Amino acid sequence: xxxxxxxxxxxxxxNIESIDQELLNFCIKFNEDHTLYCSxxxxxxxxxxxxxxxxxxxxxxxxxxxxxxxxxNLLNWYFSITSSDKGNFxxxxxxxxxxxxxxxxxxxxxxxxxxxxxxxxLDFILSENKNLFELEQINEVDSKDLTFYINNKxxxxxxxxxxxxxxxxxxxxxxxxxxxxxxxxxxINSKIKKIISDIxxxxxxxxxxxxxxxLTDVLHISARIxxxxxxxxxxxxxxxxxxxxxxxxxxxxxxDILMLGMNxxxxxxxxxxxxxxxxxxxxxxxxxxxKSLVKNDKILDESFCSMLGEFxxxxxxxxAIHIGLAMSYIPKKAEGTGTKEGIDYLSKVLKDSIFE
Ligand code: HEM
Numbered sequence: 001x002x003x004x005x006x007x008x009x010x011x012x013x014x015n016i017e018s019i020d021q022e023l024l025n026f027c028i029k030f031n032e033d034h035t036l037y038c039s040x041x042x043x044x045x046x047x048x049x050x051x052x053x054x055x056x057x058x059x060x061x062x063x064x065x066x067x068x069x070x071x072x073n074l075l076n077w078y079f080s081i082t083s084s085d086k087g088n089f090x091x092x093x094x095x096x097x098x099x100x101x102x103x104x105x106x107x108x109x110x111x112x113x114x115x116x117x118x119x120x121x122l123d124f125i126l127s128e129n130k131n132l133f134e135l136e137q138i139n140e141v142d143s144k145d146l147t148f149y150i151n152n153k154x155x156x157x158x159x160x161x162x163x164x165x166x167x168x169x170x171x172x173x174x175x176x177x178x179x180x181x182x183x184x185x186x187x188i189n190s191k192i193k194k195i196i197s198d199i200x201x202x203x204x205x206x207x208x209x210x211x212x213x214x215l216t217d218v219l220h221i222s223a224r225i226x227x228x229x230x231x232x233x234x235x236x237x238x239x240x241x242x243x244x245x246x247x248x249x250x251x252x253x254x255x256d257i258l259m260l261g262m263n264x265x266x267x268x269x270x271x272x273x274x275x276x277x278x279x280x281x282x283x284x285x286x287x288x289x290x291k292s293l294v295k296n297d298k299i300l301d302e303s304f305c306s307m308l309g310e311f312x313x314x315x316x317x318x319x320a321i322h323i324g325l326a327m328s329y330i331p332k333k334a335e336g337t338g339t340k341e342g343i344d345y346l347s348k349v350l351k352d353s354i355f356e
Contacts, residue, residue: 024059027052043150050077051156054163064165064241066248067275070179071161078157079186089211090129091154092187096180096218097125098158103176103225110169114228121221128214166240170233177226182249184215184222189255192290196258199293204304209311216314223321227328234329247345250275254283259315260352261289291354312354319350 030052050073057068067073078095079088104118149156161179164171191208198205246252247269253276256263262285270276290308299305323346330342341348 019055019058024055027055028059031056041150044146046077047146047150047156050074051160064244065275066244066246069163069165069241069244070175070182071157071163072182074157074161075179075182075186078153088190089187092183093125093129094154095157095183097122098154099176099180099183100125100222102158103173106172111228114173114225117221117225117228121218121225124217124221166237168233168237170229171237173226173229174234174237177222178246180222181219181246182251184219185249185252185255188212188215189251189258192255192258196288196290196293199298202300204299204301206304206307209304209307212311213307213314216311216318219318220314220321223318223325226325229329231329235331238329248273248275250279253279256352257283257287258289259354260291261285262287263349263352265348291356294354295356309355316351316353319346323347323350 100121
């Protein structure tokens, strides 16, 4: 196992054409031959499986989608060990911190404003979560062996959940910030599920809302960091990302449904995108969501309701910042990546709010 792991540690390569044949063969074998490694420890096997599946997926489908691009398998693997609610949130915050720290380490001196904003993000996370961290610098991958990654899942995700498809420097920050977004969406999503089921039992857990509000602040600051990328730099690698679009994020779309209900405008996308098809089986227009709970006067705690209002406002603000990003980085009249309408699509979903 160690020998094979070293093989994977070779610097991760760009697109499918340039991946070493040796590495590619290893990933194919690992992904297709389920019996080959069953004698290995379960944990190590699962780790190697998620680690190689990105390369394998690109080989198989010859295309990049959102989930392969941001290595969603690794994020899922990282979160899968956490069963308790508290662990999930703490793990998520640690990961957010490490992702920002990783951008800071790799970008130092490249852009002065970015340096300042990254420090602001790190300070913000620490000030809100004082006792969470055992800080350590992120070291280079080479010094670590497989056991290290199995035992330190956070480093595994930060070191490997990045599969660049170009040599352009700014692709790094782009993927990392999108990963930060996915982690926030994951955590917000799990809290909303709990809030909805609690309200059914007349329980109003303000701690969940406090955490959700903190996560929307992380979304805002990460968008400000991304904004330090110049539009020219974005266009350098955009075409290479093929059809990868965050519209394909299952976790975001599920969060959207639980906040606002099933949007008929989105159903055609859910049906078309393989990763999202399941949403149409699980949810429909009658699904209970935060908006329907407010509308039907089911939220009886006033201060809880006002915190929900704050979350709603911050989420609307994130959507406005995001559409601003799309307008600054995508040339006028150009199509989106996941939709032909691009910015028009975003304008249509922009104002959807928990409070009408
Ligand atoms: C340069 C930066 C960005 C640009 C130009 C951009 C552009 C777009 C566009 C045009 C869409 C519409 C769907 C499509 O045609 O692909 C979209 C959707 C989306 N983007 Fe971005 N985006 C950027 C950054 C981000 C970041 C950093 C995140 C995550 C934090 C994000 C999350 C999303 C989500 C979740 C959707 C789906 C929205 C929905 O279906 O309601 N985007 N983006």
